[in-house]
Amino acid sequence: MQVRVANVSKNYAGMAALADVSLTVGSGELVALLGPSGSGKTTLLRTIAGLETPDTGIVYFNDRDASEKRIQDRGVGFVFQHYALFRHMRVMDNIAFGLRARRKNRPKESDIRQKVMELLDLVQLSGLEKRFPSQLSGGQRQRVALARALAIEPSVLLLDEPFGALDARVRKDLRRWLRELHERTGHTTLFVTHDQEEALELADRVVVMNKGQIEQSATPDEIYDTPATPFVFSFIGESSVIPVTIGNGRATLDERVIDLDVGALPDGPAQLYLRPEDVEMVTDGGPGIPGLVVSTRRIGGMRRVTIECGLARHRIEFDASAELSIQNSQRVQVRIIGGRVYGAGQEGYATEKLAASATADFKWAKAEGWLDR
Numbered sequence: 608m609q610v611r612v613a614n615v616s617k618n619y620a621g622m623a624a625l626a627d628v629s630l631t632v633g634s635g636e637l638v639a640l641l642g643p644s645g646s647g648k649t650t651l652l653r654t655i656a657g658l659e660t661p662d663t664g665i666v667y668f669n670d671r672d673a674s675e676k677r678i679q680d681r682g683v684g685f686v687f688q689h690y691a692l693f694r695h696m697r698v699m700d701n702i703a704f705g706l707r708a709r710r711k712n713r714p715k716e717s718d719i720r721q722k723v724m725e726l727l728d729l730v731q732l733s734g735l736e737k738r739f740p741s742q743l744s745g746g747q748r749q750r751v752a753l754a755r756a757l758a759i760e761p762s763v764l765l766l767d768e769p770f771g772a773l774d775a776r777v778r779k780d781l782r783r784w785l786r787e788l789h790e791r792t793g794h795t796t797l798f799v800t801h802d803q804e805e806a807l808e809l810a811d812r813v814v815v816m817n818k819g820q821i822e823q824s825a826t827p828d829e830i831y832d833t834p835a836t837p838f839v840f841s842f843i844g845e846s847s848v849i850p851v852t853i854g855n856g857r858a859t860l861d862e863r864v865i866d867l868d869v870g871a872l873p874d875g876p877a878q879l880y881l882r883p884e885d886v887e888m889v890t891d892g893g894p895g896i897p898g899l900v901v902s903t904r905r906i907g908g909m910r911r912v913t914i915e916c917g918l919a920r921h922r923i924e925f926d927a928s929a930e931l932s933i934q935n936s937q938r939v940q941v942r943i944i945g946g947r948v949y950g951a952g953q954e955g956y957a958t959e960k961l962a963a964s965a966t967a968d969f970k971w972a973k974a975e976g977w978l979d980r
């Protein structure tokens with residue numbers, strides 16, 4: 608089943624929860640909706656499910672206007688973050704609920720039982736069918752919720768932060784498990800999360816939302832490597848942002864030319880976005896941007912270093928080898944080897960491994976006020 612959202616808007620008390628959102632989820636695709644709290648993820652999911660009616664726009668299921676169908680006939684399985692399983696019902700009865708509640712096409716009780724057993728096997732909870740929800744862990748409960756959503760053989764599976772309430776370790780396990788489950792069952796699935804790691808690891812495609820709009824819809828690699836907007840860049844992974852000025856095809860940082868390729872970006876103010884791996888410390892005496900180390904901390908096998916540079920003490924974070932001895936207040940030089948520049952109109956340009964060569968000279972930096980301490 609393909610789901611197509613066409614120009615959907617939804618306002619609450621004059622505030623746009625969804626502003627002209629268009630999105631197609633292909634049959635069998637696993638798509639993650641990623642965005643900060645309040646960006647409209649839940650509203651979009653509920654609109655697809657038919658729990659909300661859009662102010663304008665249409666949701667299509669396989670080219671049919673879904674609003675022609677009643678909610679219960681849309682064939683949507685929904686799992687919420689805090690899915691209240693029926694507490695007084697055993698696991699098996701929770702899973703069977705949707706089938707038993709059918710008015711038409713209700714299967715025979717023996718078929719329902721068999722289906723429940725198959726689903727328990729699928730979500731790896733065989734043997735726990737007689738337990739009550741209170742006798743299960745959080746992760747097990749969410750798997751019951753998923754089995755319950757799958758019982759009605761939905762054509763679309765909608766998951767709203769299904770692992771949001773669980774601890775990091777359990778989330779990680781369930782993430783892998785859900786990916787495997789999807790590979791086996793192939794349901795068209797829309798998965799909401801505010802956790803970028805979860806989205807990038809799990810989904811075929813990631814849709815990044817911000818303020819009721821889609822900022823970018825692309826594969827996890829594209830989202831990470833070529834973020835379409837400054838928002839996507841800073842939402843995914845860690846980033847330092849440095850204001851630069853573009854003029855005559857060159858970028859300047861505090862009036863000092865830095866040797867960055869800025870493509871065809873228009874003259875004027877721009878922002879240079881850098882991830883920790885886009886910056887390296889100059890250890891060979893070559894040119895670089897001078898800066899002062901203000902903090903270092905150990906992250907796994909690397910050392911995360913923060914420096915301040917330029918007149919306005921812009922902060923840049925980068926990773927250095929843990930073997931290098933780097934102290935606070937030390938003067939270092941860094942070279943930019945990646946990152947993106949975004950112009951005023953937010954068009955982006957990859958800065959493609961071009962060395963920044965402000966100067967190699969601390970004396971200069973001191974005289975210019977770049978290093979006044």
Ligand SMILES: Nc1ncnc2c1ncn2[C@@H]1O[C@H](COP(=O)(O)OP(=O)(O)O)[C@@H](O)[C@H]1O
Nearest residue numbers: 619623624642643644645646647648649650651
């Ligand atoms: N029933 C509602 N009544 C009023 N405002 C709502 C309602 N549901 C959502 N909103 C508002 O719409 C915006 C988007 O909310 P939501 O879709 O829940 O975001 P997300 O799931 O990304 O956190 C928020 O500003 C939220 O406060």
Ligand SMILES: [Mg+2]
Nearest residue numbers: 648649650767
């Ligand atoms: Mg939400």
